[in-house]
Amino acid sequence: MTTVNPTVETPIRTLDLPRPTHAAGALTTTLGVARRTVLRNVRNPQVFILGMVQGAMFLLIFRYVFGGAITTNGVRYVDFLVPGFVGTGVLFSGMTASIGAAGDLEEGFFDRLRSLPVPRVAIAAGRVLADTVLATIGLTVTTLVGFAMGFRTSAPLGGLLLAVALCVFAAFAFTWLFVLLGLIAGNPQAAQSLGLLVFPFTFVSSAFVPVESMPGWMQAFARNQPLTQIVSAVRAFTLGDDAQRVLGHSAGYFATRSLVWCALFIVVFAPLAARRYQRG
Amino acid sequence: MPPILEAHGLTKRFKTTQALDGLDLTAERGQVTAILGPNGAGKTTFIRMVATLLLPDEGTLTVAGIDAIKEPDRVRRAIGLAGQSAAVEGAMSGRENLELVGRLFGHDARQAKASANVVLDLLGLTESADRLVRTYSGGMRRKLDLGASLVGAPELLLLDEPTTGLDPRSRNDLWDAIRDLVAAGTDVLLTTQYLDEADQLAARIAIIDHGKVIADGTPDELKSLAGIDVVQVHVADPADLDRAIAALAPLGCEAPRVDRPTRSIAVPVEKGSAQLLEAVRALDAIDLPVSDIGLRRATLDEVFLSLTGRPAEAEPDPGANGSAAPTDRSRRRRRAAA
Numbered sequence: 093m094t095t096v097n098p099t100v101e102t103p104i105r106t107l108d109l110p111r112p113t114h115a116a117g118a119l120t121t122t123l124g125v126a127r128r129t130v131l132r133n134v135r136n137p138q139v140f141i142l143g144m145v146q147g148a149m150f151l152l153i154f155r156y157v158f159g160g161a162i163t164t165n166g167v168r169y170v171d172f173l174v175p176g177f178v179g180t181g182v183l184f185s186g187m188t189a190s191i192g193a194a195g196d197l198e199e200g201f202f203d204r205l206r207s208l209p210v211p212r213v214a215i216a217a218g219r220v221l222a223d224t225v226l227a228t229i230g231l232t233v234t235t236l237v238g239f240a241m242g243f244r245t246s247a248p249l250g251g252l253l254l255a256v257a258l259c260v261f262a263a264f265a266f267t268w269l270f271v272l273l274g275l276i277a278g279n280p281q282a283a284q285s286l287g288l289l290v291f292p293f294t295f296v297s298s299a300f301v302p303v304e305s306m307p308g309w310m311q312a313f314a315r316n317q318p319l320t321q322i323v324s325a326v327r328a329f330t331l332g333d334d335a336q337r338v339l340g341h342s343a344g345y346f347a348t349r350s351l352v353w354c355a356l357f358i359v360v361f362a363p364l365a366a367r368r369y370q371r372g
Numbered sequence: 373m374p375p376i377l378e379a380h381g382l383t384k385r386f387k388t389t390q391a392l393d394g395l396d397l398t399a400e401r402g403q404v405t406a407i408l409g410p411n412g413a414g415k416t417t418f419i420r421m422v423a424t425l426l427l428p429d430e431g432t433l434t435v436a437g438i439d440a441i442k443e444p445d446r447v448r449r450a451i452g453l454a455g456q457s458a459a460v461e462g463a464m465s466g467r468e469n470l471e472l473v474g475r476l477f478g479h480d481a482r483q484a485k486a487s488a489n490v491v492l493d494l495l496g497l498t499e500s501a502d503r504l505v506r507t508y509s510g511g512m513r514r515k516l517d518l519g520a521s522l523v524g525a526p527e528l529l530l531l532d533e534p535t536t537g538l539d540p541r542s543r544n545d546l547w548d549a550i551r552d553l554v555a556a557g558t559d560v561l562l563t564t565q566y567l568d569e570a571d572q573l574a575a576r577i578a579i580i581d582h583g584k585v586i587a588d589g590t591p592d593e594l595k596s597l598a599g600i601d602v603v604q605v606h607v608a609d610p611a612d613l614d615r616a617i618a619a620l621a622p623l624g625c626e627a628p629r630v631d632r633p634t635r636s637i638a639v640p641v642e643k644g645s646a647q648l649l650e651a652v653r654a655l656d657a658i659d660l661p662v663s664d665i666g667l668r669r670a671t672l673d674e675v676f677l678s679l680t681g682r683p684a685e686a687e688p689d690p691g692a693n694g695s696a697a698p699t700d701r702s703r704r705r706r707r708a709a710a
Contacts, residue, residue: 109525116478135463200459207423209448
């Protein structure tokens with residue numbers, strides 16, 4: 093019944109290559125996957141730079157078009173706006189992460205990775221790490237554009253670094269949710285549509301206008317949603333002495349709330365996202 | 373040594389579709405085994421199971437003697453997967469892609485570099501190695517994808533429709549690369565919906581339909597499986613086609629297959645040359661001129677059609693308008709094949 097080939101008894105080594113004796117470690121895998129995803133973005137400068145230009149354009153529009161009509165409790169609008177922009181950048185980077193993860197799934201890149209002897213969770217972690225790096229690049233650029241547009245801070249360097257660290261951590265935490273959404277969506281187009289969910293969160297927040305200017309029912313949401321906590325924390329760090337008067341609470345108050353939100357995101361969504369990489 | 377692949381009673385259900393329905397298959401070492409079947413037959417589900425991407429609902433599966441359900445990580449060290457969509461990164465060079473996969477196989481940087489060089493050389497991609505993959509042609513991408521599945525020196529190479537969507541030249545190129553690998557001793561399990569691909573590459577073909585193996589053997593065994601020969605008639609005048617079909621239909625064990633552009637009629641018959649004579653007499657009796665008539669063995673294409681009730685390369689749902697047809701088989705229309 094079976095066709096026996098004479099080569100059966102003496103297995104010829106396919107190619108003159110070493111056969112893997114042990115799986116790649118979690119760290120190697122995470123870094124390898126992350127490097128590829130960062131390169132994929134950085135080596136597509138059209139898309140990457142366009143994203144930055146778009147961000148800068150919105151910053152200009154808010155600063156010079158809407159800014160004049162918005163009063164912000166004695167703080168210059170540009171000083172109010174830039175922390176808001178940096179904070180919302182976390183969500184917009186998340187949207188890109190979601191589309192990227194959906195693309196990896198659709199193109200078969202995840203299948204290739206999952207067929208390799210590597211830890212499943214490291215495949216997810218690599219994606220998230222890369223998206224965190226990309227978000228960090230994005231927020232650095234936004235901050236620099238902000239300074240160019242007249243943003244100034246009297247805060248000590250330590251406070252600024254804490255603000256940046258908080259944003260990077262928030263980007264990491266939120267990306268787990270966005271990667272999960274991308275994997276559920278299954279293809280980049282669907283992920284992009286799903287990504288529109290970020291708009292209510294970015295605009296119904298304290299990012300661009302003071303929450304007090306919204307109708308009461310909306311304020312309840314705007315005041316308590318996670319993005320407002322992050323934006324307020326960044327603002328509190330950069331406003332320095334004015335912070336307590338303008339925001340009503342200290343930087344520590346908002347930072348703690350932000351960290352709790354981030355922790356919650358990681359605890360809930362990281363396992364759900366990682367589970368998507370297991371065998372179906 | 374155990375067979376490279378042994379599957380027993382594999383089942384898998386996705387919501388409303390039964391993708392695998394008790395699939396049994398044994399693939400021996402030292403050869404290419406092709407899984408042939410129409411779209412939706414369960415080919416991809418099966419190969420994804422072998423690649424440890426999917427768990428079966430029931431059944432057993434061993435790859436290179438390793439239980440794929442209990443020890444997926446050991447199986448992953450023994451296989452290489454190249455998929456339908458070439459899963460290589462366009463924003464990295466060919467070399468970078470291979471080195472990445474090498475690292476993920478647990479090679480250190482130096483080994484990964486060396487393996488990438490060997491694979492690039494083997495596939496004739498050395499010259500393009502440092503170009504970004506997005507500048508590659510479709511055929512080159514597939515080759516690189518094949519290469520990526522080789523850097524771990526797999527015992528079993530899994531190719532899921534390796535040439536789907538490629539132009540004929542790239543296809544031949546890839547076939548050559550696969551043949552070289554086989555000659556060097558790699559075992560290959562490939563899925564395809566192209567009969568000629570299975571015929572060209574595989575020592576053993578398993579035809580699957582509705583999630584089961586419905587026939588299994590060497591290409592020659594399969595061709596004589598149904599015990600069917602074919603009387604092939606070319607009529608001289610296209611206007612005579614319908615008369616000729618009417619005259620020949622009673623001889624066949626299945627409905628004749630007609631290709632109008634070439635004026636040819638293929639009648640599957642069970643008694644070989646005796647029925648060739650009958651066909652000649654039948655056409656002579658109605659005084660119908662033919663330009664050619666002869667008896668030949670069934671092609672793999674025709675065997676496939678006999679077994680599955682539909683052509684291999686056509687879209688699903690073959691008999692949507694066959695209300696008056698008495699049997700499924702008589703509804704079939706042969707696809708005008710090139």
